[in-house]
Amino acid sequence: MEKLTILGAGTMGHSIALSAAWSGHTPTVYGINEQDVTNADKGLAQKLAVMADNGLFDNNEAQAIRERILFTTSLEEAIGEATFILEVVPEKLQLKRDLYKQLESLVDPSVIIASNTSGFKPSLLAEGMNHPERFIVAHFWNPGHLIPLVEVVNGERTQEEATARTMALLKAMNKKPILLNKELPGFIGNRLQYALFREAQALLDAGAASKEDIDAAVTYSIGRRLPVTGPLMTADMGGLDVFSAISNYLFEDLADDQRSGKILSELVDQHKLGDKTGQGFYEWAPYVSEEINRKREQTLIQFLKNDLEQEG
Ligand SMILES: NC(=O)c1ccc[n+]([C@@H]2O[C@H](COP(=O)([O-])OP(=O)(O)OC[C@H]3O[C@@H](n4cnc5c(N)ncnc54)[C@H](O)[C@@H]3O)[C@@H](O)[C@H]2O)c1
Numbered sequence: 001m002e003k004l005t006i007l008g009a010g011t012m013g014h015s016i017a018l019s020a021a022w023s024g025h026t027p028t029v030y031g032i033n034e035q036d037v038t039n040a041d042k043g044l045a046q047k048l049a050v051m052a053d054n055g056l057f058d059n060n061e062a063q064a065i066r067e068r069i070l071f072t073t074s075l076e077e078a079i080g081e082a083t084f085i086l087e088v089v090p091e092k093l094q095l096k097r098d099l100y101k102q103l104e105s106l107v108d109p110s111v112i113i114a115s116n117t118s119g120f121k122p123s124l125l126a127e128g129m130n131h132p133e134r135f136i137v138a139h140f141w142n143p144g145h146l147i148p149l150v151e152v153v154n155g156e157r158t159q160e161e162a163t164a165r166t167m168a169l170l171k172a173m174n175k176k177p178i179l180l181n182k183e184l185p186g187f188i189g190n191r192l193q194y195a196l197f198r199e200a201q202a203l204l205d206a207g208a209a210s211k212e213d214i215d216a217a218v219t220y221s222i223g224r225r226l227p228v229t230g231p232l233m234t235a236d237m238g239g240l241d242v243f244s245a246i247s248n249y250l251f252e253d254l255a256d257d258q259r260s261g262k263i264l265s266e267l268v269d270q271h272k273l274g275d276k277t278g279q280g281f282y283e284w285a286p287y288v289s290e291e292i293n294r295k296r297e298q299t300l301i302q303f304l305k306n307d308l309e310q311e312g
Contacts, residue, residue, distance in 0.1 A: 001025065002112075002169045003081050007099065008088030009040035009071065012116055015144035016088065018047055021068040022057075022145070023173045028070045030078035037071045044069065047145055050294075054301045079107055084169055086138060088116040096120070097128055104130050112162050114138040119186040122155030133159040136166050138177075139187055146300040148176040148307065151187045192231070199254060201261030204281075211281050227303065 004020050006013050009031030017040075020027040031037035048062040057065075072078050079085060085103060089095060096115060103113055109131045117125060117137055126132040136158050141147035150170050154163055163179065170177040180187060186194065196218070203214050225234055235243040260268070267273075267280060274280030275289050282288075 001172065002084040002165065004028070004169070005030065005078050005082035005085045006088055007075075007078065007085060008090075008116075009036050010088070010090075011142060012140060012144050013088040014040035014044050015047065015142070015146075016086065016116070016140050017069050018044055018065065018145040019140075019175070020173050021065045024068075025173065026068045026070070028072060028078050028082070030075055031071060031073055033073055037073060041071060047143075050297055051145075051301065054298060056301060056304065075102075076106065079103065079111075082107065082111055084112045084114065084165065086114045086116060091118055091120070093120060093124070096125055100125070100129050100135070109134060112136065112165055114166060116140055119190055121183045121185060122153050122158065123183060126155045126157065132157040134162050136162050137183075137187075138166055138170065139189075140175075141189065143297070143300070146297065146304060148174075148304070149189060150175045150177045151189060152177050152179045153183050153187055154180075155183060198257060198261075201264055202255035202257060204263055205261045 002025075004025050004027040006017050006020075006027055007030045009029050013029055013031075017027045017029045029037075029040065031040055044066060048066060051057065052059050052062045085107070087096060087099060089099060096117070100113060107113075112134050113129075114136050115122070115125055116139060118139065120137075122135060122137045123132075125137070126135040129135055132155060135155055137151070137153040137155075139151040139153070141149050152163065152166055152170070167177050167179060178188070184191075200214055200218075203209060204211055208214075209217070222234075229237060259265075263281075271277060272279040274282075275284045275293075278284050
């Protein structure tokens, strides 16, 4: 079993640690200071409580999972016994590269260094590394403890052993890893997500429908099917002649904007950033935020329970 160290205790860091500990691993999580670690520990306790309340495990197991995670603010302590380091620090290219340089001066070349980057190509991140053959991307999705997909992306110089060990670790964490055949910005999931988001913005900017109706057009239609069949299998089921004919007249009319849309840009300029600032496309009063987050979490837990049942 790999000895996993997670560098970064934020949104993704502590939820990935929860996922690892739930599968029996004993991850060490590095946070930059005491406040960072306290926030992560609090977030962990809340997530475990919701998972236990929704029947994924009992309170004893929740306690055992929590005890398998070690938090530290010492980088040296964090990586001391690591065989596999997952970097989960902010999405800043130079910050990540500087960290890899520091890590390479402290750990053996056999230790895998993986990044949870949302979209930087691994070859770009690994520029300047002494041992890029042990570097790889393992992109988890938010919330890291409830979404099964992890995208694994090799850089130009990643060696097979690193890929094999990464896939094995993710499977041992009960994740659903996919291995890309080539590196490209945004990988697969974010490219698909942002294609939909670009069109949603264009429709909103054009006044084609209200924001509520644009969202409803997804949640009450394709959103209902996509958890069962992806876009390619959906097309097979609908008939490829039909999907091809529609592609042939519709593609030329779809949004191809190179930047964020007008409404989104204005909201960001006004520091209306969504849930975290209380206003975005929607108003986010605390009780609304609580309700929507709870509903989403419960639905994601239900999907996980279905997966567990099917896997028997
Ligand atoms: N939040 C998401 O939805 C999401 C989803 C998938 C991938 N990611 C990626 O995961 C990574 C982390 O994102 P996040 O949302 O968890 O960020 P975050 O801001 O919530 O947490 C970042 C953590 O990194 C550490 N950190 C902060 N500054 C640091 C520094 N200067 N040096 C070393 N460590 C530092 C701290 O522990 C901090 O809590 C990013 O690469 C991001 O793109 C985020």
